[in-house]
Amino acid sequence: MKRLPIHYLAPAVVGLAFVVLWGVLVHVLDTPFYLVPSPLLVLRTLVHDAPLLLSALLVTLQIAGLALALAVVLGVTLAFVFVQSRAIEMSLFPYAILLQVTPIVAIAPLIIIWVHDPLAALVICATIVAIFPIISNTTLGLRSVDPDLAALFRLYGASRRDTLIRLRIPSAMPYFFAGMRVSGGLALIGAVVAEFVAGTGGTASGLAYQILQAGLQLNTPRLFAALLLITLAGVAIYALISTLARLSLRHWHESEMTAER
Amino acid sequence: MRSSDVARLTRSARRDLNARDEAKSTLLNATESTIGISIAVQLRGATKTYPNGLRALEPIDLSVRESEFATLLGPSGCGKSTLLRMVAQLSAPSAGSVTLWPDSASHAVAGDRVPQQRLAFVFQTPTLMPWATVEGNVGLPLSLARVRADEAAGRVASALQLVGLDAFRSLYPRQLSGGMQMRASIARALVTEPALLLMDEPFGALDEITRARLDQEIRELWARRSLTVLFVTHSIYEAVFLSTRVLVMSAQPGRILGEVRIDEPHPRTDAFRMSERFARLCQRLSELLARGSRAELR
Numbered sequence: 159m160k161r162l163p164i165h166y167l168a169p170a171v172v173g174l175a176f177v178v179l180w181g182v183l184v185h186v187l188d189t190p191f192y193l194v195p196s197p198l199l200v201l202r203t204l205v206h207d208a209p210l211l212l213s214a215l216l217v218t219l220q221i222a223g224l225a226l227a228l229a230v231v232l233g234v235t236l237a238f239v240f241v242q243s244r245a246i247e248m249s250l251f252p253y254a255i256l257l258q259v260t261p262i263v264a265i266a267p268l269i270i271i272w273v274h275d276p277l278a279a280l281v282i283c284a285t286i287v288a289i290f291p292i293i294s295n296t297t298l299g300l301r302s303v304d305p306d307l308a309a310l311f312r313l314y315g316a317s318r319r320d321t322l323i324r325l326r327i328p329s330a331m332p333y334f335f336a337g338m339r340v341s342g343g344l345a346l347i348g349a350v351v352a353e354f355v356a357g358t359g360g361t362a363s364g365l366a367y368q369i370l371q372a373g374l375q376l377n378t379p380r381l382f383a384a385l386l387l388i389t390l391a392g393v394a395i396y397a398l399i400s401t402l403a404r405l406s407l408r409h410w411h412e413s414e415m416t417a418e419r
Numbered sequence: 420m421r422s423s424d425v426a427r428l429t430r431s432a433r434r435d436l437n438a439r440d441e442a443k444s445t446l447l448n449a450t451e452s453t454i455g456i457s458i459a460v461q462l463r464g465a466t467k468t469y470p471n472g473l474r475a476l477e478p479i480d481l482s483v484r485e486s487e488f489a490t491l492l493g494p495s496g497c498g499k500s501t502l503l504r505m506v507a508q509l510s511a512p513s514a515g516s517v518t519l520w521p522d523s524a525s526h527a528v529a530g531d532r533v534p535q536q537r538l539a540f541v542f543q544t545p546t547l548m549p550w551a552t553v554e555g556n557v558g559l560p561l562s563l564a565r566v567r568a569d570e571a572a573g574r575v576a577s578a579l580q581l582v583g584l585d586a587f588r589s590l591y592p593r594q595l596s597g598g599m600q601m602r603a604s605i606a607r608a609l610v611t612e613p614a615l616l617l618m619d620e621p622f623g624a625l626d627e628i629t630r631a632r633l634d635q636e637i638r639e640l641w642a643r644r645s646l647t648v649l650f651v652t653h654s655i656y657e658a659v660f661l662s663t664r665v666l667v668m669s670a671q672p673g674r675i676l677g678e679v680r681i682d683e684p685h686p687r688t689d690a691f692r693m694s695e696r697f698a699r700l701c702q703r704l705s706e707l708l709a710r711g712s713r714a715e716l717r
Contacts, residue, residue, distance in 0.1 A: 304546065306542045306543075306544065306546040307546055307548065309507075309509050309540075309542075310542070310559075312509065313507060313508075314560045314563045314564065314611075315563065315564070316563045324548075324559075324563075325548070328548065331550075409550065410549040410550045410591050410592075411549070411550075
């Protein structure tokens with residue numbers, strides 16, 4: 159897909175219109191700032207509280223980043239184990255699903271009790287949230303090998319290792335990146351949710367903790383500013399992973415091809 | 420050269436054979452092997468039954484001699500691709516045997532599997548790795564066989580030259596037309612200098628014009644390299660133009676109905692395509708095919 163100016167312009171116009179409408183409505187209706195602060199006030203708070211909020215952002219990003227890395231390493235490893243045999247996959251996959259469907263808020267308190275290091279506890283929670291798309295997509299990708307190409311490799315006497323490195327892994331890459339894009343967002347959500355649960359125990363000072371505190375103090379402008387940072391962080395993570403995918407796949411995969419050949 | 424002697428011998432043997440009744444040819448094949456003409460592919464009562472009980476192939480007896488261009492012609496579902504895959508050892512026969520170079524002593528020593536480099540397979544689709552360049556794709560069989568990089572580069576270059584793709588070596592498959600992708604696939608098959616080339620409807624997805632050109636090129640390669648080719652197609656015209664022998668198959672159950680020798684000497688040109696001989700051969704083949712489909716209807 160070729161990036162035209164319209165690709166940037168259209169969403170920018172929508173965003174601007176929304177902010178303007180928000181500002182005008184707050185002004186006209188004379189809403190108190192502790193209910194809905196004006197966009198300008200949010201911006202001012204962001205600048206004023208920058209040291210506090212940015213260090214909180216760093217904590218949250220650290221948790222999300224570590225969780226994503228862990229999810230990639232563990233998820234890909236598990237996917238490799240799964241494709242070794244259907245029996246292994248059949249015995250383990252239901253538990254991966256179980257992990258996926260259990261709400262993290264329900265198990266986070268347990269993990270926080272069990273794991274002493276607060277950072278490690280939060281990373282584990284976020285990893286549990288983020289890992290499933292990587293496992294399922296990479297497994298699917300490793301299995302989605304063109305059967306004729308697989309036959310060709312057999313015909314030329316390729317070793318198991320050759321087949322893995324030169325056929326299965328490249329075939330799985332687009333699937334892996336699709337999973338990673340979802341997991342990037344999930345790692346951030348997992349980090350925030352885990353912080354919320356842990357925050358009541360007073361163990362961390364990430365963005366979620368700031369939101370919680372701001373909410374208790376009715377410091378709504380700071381709450382909005384923190385929310386804005388989380389959103390921006392999510393978009394940044396997505397953009398980063400997309401860039402990574404484009405760099406790895408641009409030569410050959412449909413999803414990253416430019417319009418002209 | 421020894422191989423050209425073999426080719427000459429084969430050709431003269433072929434002329435002798437044409438004098439006789441084609442129905443006796445399986446018998447004659449056996450005689451030939453005893454008088455010293457090498458057989459490349461031998462099937463004895465080879466059948467294929469799928470686990471669901473469906474019989475893809477009736478027991479097949481078939482010999483393909485070295486430097487022959489043999490074509491399996493038949494409708495979809497007649498098991499011709501299945502047969503080719505059994506020859507490539509990609510699928511084992513349910514009963515009977517498939518042997519490559521049955522007379523070769525080295526083969527007997529080497530055991531069951533034939534040295535991979537002697538065999539090449541071209542699939543219905545180009546089957547290129549989309550993440551690798553043309554050069555990377557063509558070089559795959561060599562790098563899997565751990566051929567030294569500098570030697571491999573030379574062989575890849577000459578294979579690419581052979582199919583006219585030398586200017587496109589660093590492009591990715593997506594950047595090539597269907598015909599060029601097929602050329603890359605053929606270059607990959609030739610890069611190991613195989614003795615036996617198996618082709619499974621390789622040009623079926625191409626337009627008529629490109630197909631005719633590639634047919635011509637494959638024919639040239641066959642003649643120049645003393646290759647043995649076993650070709651699968653459902654096009655009567657392609658079968659007549661390419662082959663030295665056409666085996667007509669029919670579906671349900673898959674079996675060989677009969678064979679027709681195409682005695683036209685090399686080189687075959689467009690004039691042959693327009694000739695009355697060509698038309699007659701096509702007619703004979705379509706009659707055989709029609710007989711098969713009538714049997715199927717009964």
